[in-house]
Amino acid sequence: MRFLPCFLFLLLASCGPAPENVTDANAPLIDSATIDRHLAELASDRYGGRLPFSEGETLTLDYLETELQALGLSPGNGKGYRQEVPMIEIIGTSAETIEIKAKGKNLLWKLGADYMTYSDKAQEENIVTQSDMIFAGFGIVAPEYGWNDYEGLDVKGKTVVVMVNDPGYYTEDTTLFKGKEMTYYGRWDYKYAEAARQGAAACLIIHEKGAAGYPWFVVESSWSGTRLTLEEDGSPKLDLAGWITLDAARKLFATTRPDVTGWFGLATKPGFTAIPLNTQLNTWAKNELRRDKSNNIIATLPGATRPEEYIVYTAHWDHIGVGPAVNGDSIYNGALDNASGTSQLLAIAEAYTKLPEPPARTVVFLFVTAEEQGLWGSDYYVRNPIFPLAKTVANINIDGINPIGPAKDLTITGLGHSEMDDLAETEAKAQGRYVQADPEPEKGYFYRSDHFNFAKAGIPVLYATGGYEHATLGRDYAKGKQDEFVATRYHQPSDQYAPGDWPLGGAVQDGELLFKLGLGLANGEGWPKWDRGSEFYRER
Numbered sequence: 001m002r003f004l005p006c007f008l009f010l011l012l013a014s015c016g017p018a019p020e021n022v023t024d025a026n027a028p029l030i031d032s033a034t035i036d037r038h039l040a041e042l043a044s045d046r047y048g049g050r051l052p053f054s055e056g057e058t059l060t061l062d063y064l065e066t067e068l069q070a071l072g073l074s075p076g077n078g079k080g081y082r083q084e085v086p087m088i089e090i091i092g093t094s095a096e097t098i099e100i101k102a103k104g105k106n107l108l109w110k111l112g113a114d115y116m117t118y119s120d121k122a123q124e125e126n127i128v129t130q131s132d133m134i135f136a137g138f139g140i141v142a143p144e145y146g147w148n149d150y151e152g153l154d155v156k157g158k159t160v161v162v163m164v165n166d167p168g169y170y171t172e173d174t175t176l177f178k179g180k181e182m183t184y185y186g187r188w189d190y191k192y193a194e195a196a197r198q199g200a201a202a203c204l205i206i207h208e209k210g211a212a213g214y215p216w217f218v219v220e221s222s223w224s225g226t227r228l229t230l231e232e233d234g235s236p237k238l239d240l241a242g243w244i245t246l247d248a249a250r251k252l253f254a255t256t257r258p259d260v261t262g263w264f265g266l267a268t269k270p271g272f273t274a275i276p277l278n279t280q281l282n283t284w285a286k287n288e289l290r291r292d293k294s295n296n297i298i299a300t301l302p303g304a305t306r307p308e309e310y311i312v313y314t315a316h317w318d319h320i321g322v323g324p325a326v327n328g329d330s331i332y333n334g335a336l337d338n339a340s341g342t343s344q345l346l347a348i349a350e351a352y353t354k355l356p357e358p359p360a361r362t363v364v365f366l367f368v369t370a371e372e373q374g375l376w377g378s379d380y381y382v383r384n385p386i387f388p389l390a391k392t393v394a395n396i397n398i399d400g401i402n403p404i405g406p407a408k409d410l411t412i413t414g415l416g417h418s419e420m421d422d423l424a425e426t427e428a429k430a431q432g433r434y435v436q437a438d439p440e441p442e443k444g445y446f447y448r449s450d451h452f453n454f455a456k457a458g459i460p461v462l463y464a465t466g467g468y469e470h471a472t473l474g475r476d477y478a479k480g481k482q483d484e485f486v487a488t489r490y491h492q493p494s495d496q497y498a499p500g501d502w503p504l505g506g507a508v509q510d511g512e513l514l515f516k517l518g519l520g521l522a523n524g525e526g527w528p529k530w531d532r533g534s535e536f537y538r539e540r
């Protein structure tokens, strides 16, 4: 999820252009009461944090189906609204401690305090024994940037220890990768996949709050307990993947040589050579496996004249369920993340049903599962699309509304990838707002929600909300709210909601923008193009 905003339908109604195709030009297109109602419901304790396969999934699917049916939207998968997503549920147990064998004195790490490990292998016992550890810099192989941390390195059966993010982040050298903006190479999922391709047994990523984009407790809560993955796709997997704290890394490196800061510096320099740590990893991860099917929910408004071309809206319905209690509360309600986006999308869907006639192209409302566990629902959809990807015009994704009220900005995460930016800017201007790039591109939000799977599949995407400059209270106020959310609520039981809790003006403002943008595409004939400089560039 990410935290972004916008509101002002009052302002919009007075200064924005009259919405086309709407009977009453003064009626708000997106109803804040609708968002409030859905949000309070989906974020309530009854839904148990909406973990896939749980009772919370059953309740969520039933709720979405009932609401979409009531809106008169068509089932998106033949006669039904559900797309089954076959997955493996992994209930992982990791060693409580890890003893690192080093020359001199051994090192003892404690689970949670120093590391989080797991295995994504669909097998019950995953053991790493006497695996030589090696510091492999960022663990990146990026030919287009002339970068290869694995150059001349044989890591078969070994444990690679790597830094999070990419060299551009640390140096802020804009000629190095994308400077401060995180590339896909900076992501944990890339690093594990690359280490597995290289034949490593294990990969441990060194957590650093700024570079990762979130504090350690997010690692702890996200990588403990139950995990999900799609059925085996034949790609190589590590025996063990994990994270270690910066402090654990310091202690580890100190067993060989104490100058950790120096090592990090070296790793950011082209031509860096991996450093053997002269230590060995011995540990295990046990998996209890359960195969089950989760579900995406899909509804459509069939196009009037070109029904075989598609605009796909997405919002993930899932969150992380029940976890360790914080202040006596163990339900991770995921109100902002992403009951809010789900509710906003329901409100957008409702706005489409109020059009006097459906738009030319088909509009698809796709509520995906298992985003939190690895963007699996959207991944599965893109691998098994109900509607041909070649006929899919664009994807508009919502993951978290702006919960602080109307905004002056529309902040686009991943600005500079496609013409979707221009369309968004046109709509933003009509609302009296300006467009800006994500001010924290180092956090890699572009790779952290479902639009990413569409982008990888060649479909231009938009992932945008307001919320960095409150319409009347300004930037500092907005930043304070954001920082507070990330520090105290993000992926915590305190991400919860009761009716009326948040000013929903921002969600209305963004909802209108996303509705109009999608409607424009749905009534047009255009195919937004990729920018040449995008790593996802494709001819369309």
Ligand SMILES: [Zn+2]
Residues within 6 Å of the ligand: 001, 002, 316, 337, 338, 371, 399, 400, 449
């Ligand atoms: Zn989310």
